[in-house]
Amino acid sequence: MSRTAVPKANSTAAEGEGTPVTSASPSSFDRSLLLLVPATLFMVVLFVYPFLYGLQLSFRPMEGNWLANYTQFFTTDNLRDTVWTTLKLAIPATVINVGVALPIAYQMRRSSRFQKLITTLLVIPLTLGTVLIAEGMLGYFGPKGWLSQSLQWLHVYEGPIRLTHNYWGVLISLIISGFPFAFLLTLSYITGIDPNLPRAASTLGATPWNQFRHIYLPLLVPGLAMAFALSFVQAFSVFPSAVLLGSPAGATRVISIAAYEAAFERYDYSMASAVAMLMGVVQLIVVAAVLGARGMFYRGPVSGGKG
Amino acid sequence: MDTHRLLMKLWKSLVALVMGFFIVNVALMVAAVGTSSVARRWLGTWLPDGYTFNWYQTAWKEFQLDSVLWVTIEVVAAVVFLSILIGVPAAYALARRDFRGKNLLMGLFLLPLMIPPITYGIPLATVMYQAHIAGTIFGVILANMIPAVPFMILVMTPFIEQIDVNLESAARVFGANTFKLFWHVLLPLLAPGILAASLLVLVRTIGMFELTFLTAGPDSQTLVVALYYAVFAAGVRAPQSVDAMAMVYMAVTLAWLLIALQFVNPTQLVSRVKEHPKTA
Numbered sequence: 001m002s003r004t005a006v007p008k009a010n011s012t013a014a015e016g017e018g019t020p021v022t023s024a025s026p027s028s029f030d031r032s033l034l035l036l037v038p039a040t041l042f043m044v045v046l047f048v049y050p051f052l053y054g055l056q057l058s059f060r061p062m063e064g065n066w067l068a069n070y071t072q073f074f075t076t077d078n079l080r081d082t083v084w085t086t087l088k089l090a091i092p093a094t095v096i097n098v099g100v101a102l103p104i105a106y107q108m109r110r111s112s113r114f115q116k117l118i119t120t121l122l123v124i125p126l127t128l129g130t131v132l133i134a135e136g137m138l139g140y141f142g143p144k145g146w147l148s149q150s151l152q153w154l155h156v157y158e159g160p161i162r163l164t165h166n167y168w169g170v171l172i173s174l175i176i177s178g179f180p181f182a183f184l185l186t187l188s189y190i191t192g193i194d195p196n197l198p199r200a201a202s203t204l205g206a207t208p209w210n211q212f213r214h215i216y217l218p219l220l221v222p223g224l225a226m227a228f229a230l231s232f233v234q235a236f237s238v239f240p241s242a243v244l245l246g247s248p249a250g251a252t253r254v255i256s257i258a259a260y261e262a263a264f265e266r267y268d269y270s271m272a273s274a275v276a277m278l279m280g281v282v283q284l285i286v287v288a289a290v291l292g293a294r295g296m297f298y299r300g301p302v303s304g305g306k307g
Numbered sequence: 308m309d310t311h312r313l314l315m316k317l318w319k320s321l322v323a324l325v326m327g328f329f330i331v332n333v334a335l336m337v338a339a340v341g342t343s344s345v346a347r348r349w350l351g352t353w354l355p356d357g358y359t360f361n362w363y364q365t366a367w368k369e370f371q372l373d374s375v376l377w378v379t380i381e382v383v384a385a386v387v388f389l390s391i392l393i394g395v396p397a398a399y400a401l402a403r404r405d406f407r408g409k410n411l412l413m414g415l416f417l418l419p420l421m422i423p424p425i426t427y428g429i430p431l432a433t434v435m436y437q438a439h440i441a442g443t444i445f446g447v448i449l450a451n452m453i454p455a456v457p458f459m460i461l462v463m464t465p466f467i468e469q470i471d472v473n474l475e476s477a478a479r480v481f482g483a484n485t486f487k488l489f490w491h492v493l494l495p496l497l498a499p500g501i502l503a504a505s506l507l508v509l510v511r512t513i514g515m516f517e518l519t520f521l522t523a524g525p526d527s528q529t530l531v532v533a534l535y536y537a538v539f540a541a542g543v544r545a546p547q548s549v550d551a552m553a554m555v556y557m558a559v560t561l562a563w564l565l566i567a568l569q570f571v572n573p574t575q576l577v578s579r580v581k582e583h584p585k586t587a
Contacts, residue, residue, distance in 0.1 A: 032400055036412065039397035039456060043415055047427060047453055054430025103322050118326070120568060125333050127560035129514060131534040132553035135546070136336035139343055146335060149353065176333060208315065229421060237423030240516055240535055256425045256517075263521075269433045280426040287421055 058274035069274035079275070082255040083282060089167070089242075089254065090235035093174035097182040097235075098228050102220075105187040106212065110195075119187065126180045133173050134244035138164050141172065169245035170252045174235050182231045189223030190216065225294035229287045236283055255279050337557070344550035362551040369544065370537055370552055376559075378444065379513065379529040385448045386455050386512045387505045393452075394459030395501060399493075401460065402467035416457040424454065424517040432521040442524025450518040455508045462507065466500035499570070506567035513560050530556050 061068040073079045108115045128136070139145050141163040151157040163169055197219075198211040206214070239256040246252025259279065263272030344362055346355030366372065401413065419427065431450060435441035440449070478492045516531045523532055534556055537549050 030404060030406070032404060033406060035396035035400040038393045039416070039460065040412065042393055042452070042456060043419075046431065046449055047419055048415070050431040050434045051427055053434055054427075057430070057433065100325060103318075104326050107319060107322050120565075121330050122326075123564060123568070124561065126510070126514075127557055127564050128333075128337065129531060129534065129553065129556045129560065130516060131531075131538050131549070132337070132340055132557050134538065135343075135550055135553050136340045139339040139550075140332075140336040144350075146339060146353070147332075176336075179329065207311070233421060233423055237425055237517065239425065244535075244538055256423070259425055259429055263429050263432070269429075272429050273433065276426045276429040280422045283422050283426065 054273035055277055057270050058277050061270050061274075062268055069271050070278075072271070073274060073278060078253065079258055082253055082258045083278070085252065086236060086238070086254040086256075087282070089170055089174060089238060089252065090232060093171055093178055093235040094182075094228060094232045096175055097178045097231050098186065098224060101179065101183040101186040101227070102224065105183055105190050106216065108187065109190045109193075111191070119184070122180050122183050124180075125176050128177070130173075130177070130240040130244070133176055134241055137169060137173060137176075137245055141169070164245055165247055167246065167251045170238065170242050173241040173245050174238060177241075178231055178234055181234065182227055185227040185230065186220075186224065189220055189227065192223070193219050221294055225290050228290050232286055232290070233283065236279075236286075255282075340550045340553055343547055344554050346547055349547075362545070362547040363555070365545070366548040366551040366555070369548060370533055372533075372552070372555065374526075375528060375530055375533045378527060379559075381444060382447050382451060382519075382527075382529055383509055383512045386451045387509050389448070390452055390455040390459045390508055391501055391505055394456045394504075395463055395497065397456075398460045398463035399467055402464045403472070416460050419454050419457050420461070424515070425521070427453065428518050428521040431518075435522055441522050442527060444527045446522045447519055447527045447529070450522040451512050451515055453518070454515070455512060458508055458511065459504050462504040463497075463500055466504075467497070470496050503567070503571040506563065506570060510560060510564050510567060513563065530559065 058069055059066045061072075064071075108118060125133075141147055141161075143162065143164075147163075148161050151161065163172065193216060197215050198206075201211050201215055237256055238254055239260070242248060242252045242254045242257060246254075248257055255275065256279070259272050259275040262268045262275055342355065343349055345358045345360060347357035347359050349355035397416075401409065428450065431453070432441055435446050435450070440446040474492055474496070475488060478488050483491065513529070514531060516535065519529050519532045520535065523529070528536070534549075534552055537544060537552060
């Protein structure tokens with residue numbers, strides 16, 4: 001994210017021109033770094049400390065040895081399976097959201113009134129809130145809803161369609177709430193690419209497809225990886241919609257439900273912390289895999305070719 | 308050559324179709340909730356039997372919306388204000404200085420955005436219950452600041468990088484002290500960025516379910532959480548009054564988002580390319 005991700009300064013004298021304004025000499029303390037103190041302190045007290053506390057708490061189960069929570073998690077079906085259930089929802093949702101966002105955002109890369117209108121329309125689902133989406137889906141996609149009625153009226157499909165209280169309900173809600181976000185991020189990355197590059201390519205005879213393939217795509221890979229990671233976080237932490245739209249005891253028993261139940265229904269904070277830690281581990285593995293794969297495609301400035 | 312053109316056209320229409328399909332279905336979905344919220348009785352027909360606005364009144368009373376909205380305002384205002392206070396100085400230092408451990412620090416600020424809120428929300432709630440600040444508005448504010456402060460930093464850092472450092476140097480040359488530099492030079496330059504970032508934090512905080520859910524008590528629920536409980540305790544309440552409340556929620560967030568879009572160009576959310584003035 002930061003432009004100044006250059007290797008640390010080893011030589012002191014030659015570095016002066018590179019670093020802006022009053023680059024303090026190495027011996028004297030740069031007082032402007034004090035500006036970082038409140039934020040760092042805040043993060044340490046409210047993020048790092050609780051996290052470490054949770055980590056050690058997860059190794060102090062109510063009964064059994066120090067690994068009891070983790071062994072229990074991996075040997076109990078309805079706990080272990082929550083990981084797969086969550087991934088089965090989160091990965092397709094993220095792939096669809098980013099995958100569909102890319103062509104749409106690409107087509108709207110040029111700034112225009114149309115772009116503004118569509119962006120606004122696509123952003124609106126961000127304001128709906130889980131409950132409105134849940135209520136709307138139960139009403140609209142439900143067996144007696146408008147969609148079902150229209151399909152039957154048109155004789156496309158007989159009988160009530162089942163898109164709620166199951167896997168599909170949660171997946172659709174993840175797309176409705178996640179797509180606008182993925183789209184905004186992708187659009188932002190695409191419009192960040194200097195349009196002079198494809199223009200130059202087209203004067204040299206590159207077809208639109210080749211422009212996309214050889215100019216946009218490589219420059220977009222880091223942004224897409226970021227969009228994928230951030231969308232995945234949202235989808236992976238699905239909680240309210242899995243309860244309201246899915247079948248929280250069965251097909252959509254996601255990992256956050258397991259964590260919540262341990263903490264606030266059984267008051268087993270140790271187990272809840274263990275589940276939370278596992279959630280973090282799975283999440284970080286996926287993010288690391290995505291960011292790692294990014295490195296295989298392209299190395300270079302994040303949004304290249306700007307003045 | 309012509310087949311190529313045709314394929315392009317087909318592809319473009321396909322993309323437009325997908326987009327249209329999405330927008331139409333979401334619009335109908337919202338319309339279904341809206342219709343239900345003013346429906347007298349609606350059972351499996353195209354349209355309800357009759358219409359009434361009473362559900363909004365019922366919802367307002369049943370869910371004690373005035374106090375819930377007030378809590379929401381307090382929480383959101385405090386989160387936005389405090390994350391500016393903490394985040395902007397940090398973003399400034401990160402944008403302007405290079406130091407050992409900078410990448411590590413950036414990682415620390417990025418981490419809360421990269422892992423699900425429940426992951427740190429549960430240990431945080433545990434710690435807060437021990438410190439007796441869970442269940443209070445103060446606890447809810449602190450919890451919501453965890454993603455807000457990093458978000459502020461990550462949006463503001465590239466923004467500050469864009470500001471020409473020579474302006475600051477010039478002010479120094481003319482004898483401005485740090486306070487004057489901040490007040491007369493930096494603040495006016497930063498204001499648009501801070502405004503944009505805080506509107507985004509505001510919208511995010513209104514919608515942040517998990518952290519509030521985990522740390523709130525009965526008197527410190529924000530709108531999202533109150534709404535969730537309203538649905539969860541369904542059966543007791545008419546679905547129409549829940550729908551009415553959901554529409555209120557949407558109206559609140561939508562209003563703020565539309566305001567935000569007046570100031571923030573969403574296409575410049577993450578990338579830093581300024582539109583170069585077209586040289587004629």
